[in-house]
Amino acid sequence: MNQALPMPSATATDQGWRLALPAIVLTLLIIVVLFRDTALAMADIWLRSDTYAHGFIVPPISLWLIWRMRASLAALAPRHSYSAIVLFAAAGFAWLLGQLAAVNVVSQFALVTMLVLAVPTVLGWQFARRIAFPLLFLFFAVPFGDxxxxxxxxxxxxxxxxxxxxxxxxxxxxxxxxxxxxxxxxxxxxxxxxxxxxxxxxxxxxxxxxxxxxxxxxxxxxxxxxxxxxxxxxxxxxxxxxxxxxxxxxxxxxxxxxxxxxxxxxxxxxxxxxxxxRWREDELDQGVPAPAVQASTAVPTTTVPSLLAAVCTVLVGGGYVFALWQIEHRLAPEVSQIVPLGPISGWQASAAPTDEWQPKYQDYAARTQATFEKDGRTVGLFIAFYRNQDHQHKMVSSTNVLLHSDDPLWVRVGSGTREMVFDNRDLRVRTAVLSGPLSTRMAVWQWYWVDGRWTASDPLAKIYTALSRLGGRGDDSAVIVLHAVEQRPGDSDAVLEDFARTAGPAIESALRQTMGAR
Known part of the structure; x- marks a missing residue:
């Protein structure tokens, strides 16, 4: 004989909502306040970019979608979920990494994820599943797509x-x-x-x-x-x-x-x-009634656990904000110049002009630009050193590029990657071919140095930066760019590889000495 499970009374459900609704609203507001710098950065992009101006209407649309479902939602008994706090903590850690690596989009996606996960934490997974689309729609508020x-x-x-x-x-x-x-x-x-x-x-x-x-x-x-x-x-x-x-x-x-x-x-x-x-599916046209709201099958208990879950959520979020504050206050002294390169075997410093073309990197702490010559071939070297990076002054960003698309003199006509041996280790560098005035063609190689690690990958450079800051080693980084004018199609690659292999130890030593000058 099956025993019927007790159904929650309307009075019990209403009583649960009297405390759960203010708890979730207050929790969401506190999260936004705690992470206000990230939220304001999103709003600033909405304000100044036509591409992402729709971000202003995404939260109101999500709220409207939830409001449309208020009758069925009211029949659900709010229940907290401590398992959601674990996911919330993971999202908070992602936010911290995004802040340390100065990757706006990671921090912003993490903030929205925390707001979404706060709902099942305080109100339960059943409630969150019912409003899954309005919650997920919030991710369209993140300025993402460039x-x-x-x-x-x-x-x-x-x-x-x-x-x-x-x-x-x-x-x-x-x-x-x-x-x-x-x-x-x-x-x-x-x-x-x-x-x-x-x-x-x-x-x-x-x-x-x-x-x-x-x-x-x-x-x-x-x-x-x-x-x-x-x-x-x-x-x-x-x-x-x-x-x-x-x-x-x-x-x-x-x-x-x-x-x-x-x-x-x-x-x-x-x-x-x-x-x-023309293929719309209205509920009344489907031939079957809309599924009835299935009430919870357990009598709601005291709302103290829900309030405790809300408090835990706020404390976890506040812990990450405090951790970031601690890390950001460990600033290294400013650096004004890169330690000069030592001798490079077979290559001599040249007085040839270095301003015929320059990488479009900015907001660096120090820079070195020089020209070297060997057997009648010339190689240009550009190094930009970064320290104490933030969202406005960082090495890897959409504005730091080899060439802007609207450059009046130069145009990129090719790009790719190339394997080489640099400083006695294998390294994949990014390559580009530029076409300039008088049909000049230039081969360009580019890669990064982050806390002693070499990579040409933007994501890896960001990860290395975040790990370095987490480990208390700072965020010293540099971008290295080599370039040489082609005399014959493809002949510059051999010249650049010879210079890179020979100059590797000198570049490594100069960057490490610059990092050690604290």
Missing amino acids: FAMPTLMDWTAHFTILGLRASGIPVHAEGLRFVIPSGSWSVVEACSGVRYLIASVTVGTLFAYLTYRSLTRRLVFVGVSFVVPVVANWLRAYMIVMIGHLSGNKLAGGVDHLIYGWVFFGIVILAMFWIGA
Whole structure:
């Protein structure tokens, strides 16, 4: 004989919510206050970047989605979950690593994750599962997506060039720049279409959730919202170049260039939603009633554990903030110059000019730039040293690059990686080929030094920086760039490898001595 389980009374559930609701609201507010620097950094990006301005409306949309479900949510008995605190602590540690490595996006994703996990901590996993989409939608508030910009720019340039050639227009292309009979064009950041992609995916995901009930249809529409803006941006770029070409460059230049782009994108997105709405799935049209809210099968106990879970959540978050404060107050003395390089066997310092091209690195603590010569070949060396990095002054960032896409003299026409032996160890370096004035071609190699470790990977450089700071060794780092003008296609790689192998010990020694000057 089965024994019926006791059902919570409405009075017991209401009593639980009287304390649980203020507890979760207060917990979320305290988390935002504790991590206010990260939250304000997100808001600052929303304010100054049109690409991420939608971040202002993401939290209100999430709250509205939860409000729509208030009747079914009220029938659930709030229950704390200490297991969620473990996940909350992991998210807090990720936030700490993001702060130590000065990676904004990691810290911001970690903050949103902590806000999301605070809900099951105080109210329970059953409640969190019921509002899973509104909680996950909060991640669209994180300014994320710039990493895709170079790839999207390459795709846009390739498609535009293919379209022009298919239209019978001769094209001479070098990297992201191309010349047609009516003039020259260049694909820059604004042409990448990343803002179209982010806007489409954000709105498309919300549309899919509100319009469909089937998980398959939702996923398909979200996938379409990824593909459509990318293809639409290719067509937009091709159309703008064609309009400029056919009008003698009287149209599709300046402000109307952007206006045409947004108008075309708006038409495409509206068409996508209009077509998607034809397969909408309203609850009343599915032929079956909506599933009834299944009440909890256990009588809610005292709310003291929920309040204790809320207190534990706040204490864990506060612990990470205090840990960061402790680490950030261990600042090393400022460094003004890099220790001079020792002798490099076979290579002589040259008086040749070093300003024909310079890497676009800034906010460094010290810099060395020199030219060396051997057997009639010249190699340029650039080293930028970083210490006491933060979110405004850091080595690895989107603004520290070899070359800006809008550089008036130089253009990147190739890139890749190369294995070499440096300072008696294997190292993979990043390579690039630049084209400059008078058809000059330059080979460029670049990699990082972080706390005695060598890498050409941006993520690894960030990880090494965070681990070094956690270990109390500071964040001393440097970027090393070698460059040489090509006399014959591909001949500069051998010259750069010879110099790197020979100069490795001298560069290593100079950086270690600079790090030791505290």
